[in-house]
Amino acid sequence: MQKRVSRKKKGSKSRKKAIDKLGRKHLKVSRQRKDFAIKTALCVVKSNDFVAYEDLQVRNMVKNHKLAKSISDAAWSQT
Numbered sequence: 001m002q003k004r005v006s007r008k009k010k011g012s013k014s015r016k017k018a019i020d021k022l023g024r025k026h027l028k029v030s031r032q033r034k035d036f037a038i039k040t041a042l043c044v045v046k047s048n049d050f051v052a053y054e055d056l057q058v059r060n061m062v063k064n065h066k067l068a069k070s071i072s073d074a075a076w077s078q079t
Helices: 004-008 015-046 070-074
Strands: none
Touching: 015 070
């Protein structure tokens, strides 16, 4: 979808439509990630008697260029 947007002429009606479609795709992916995180957390809570929680400074951890992509993909900072 991103490629389709970049190929459209700037300011055109078809570019605006492509941007809307791209936005919906981004929204769908974000909702899927949030749903997966919630379901996984619920499974962890139900299957264990004790769950420890650690408040990580994700913003500082992402500064490491070797780990930044993996941390971002795992959605560690999602609330």
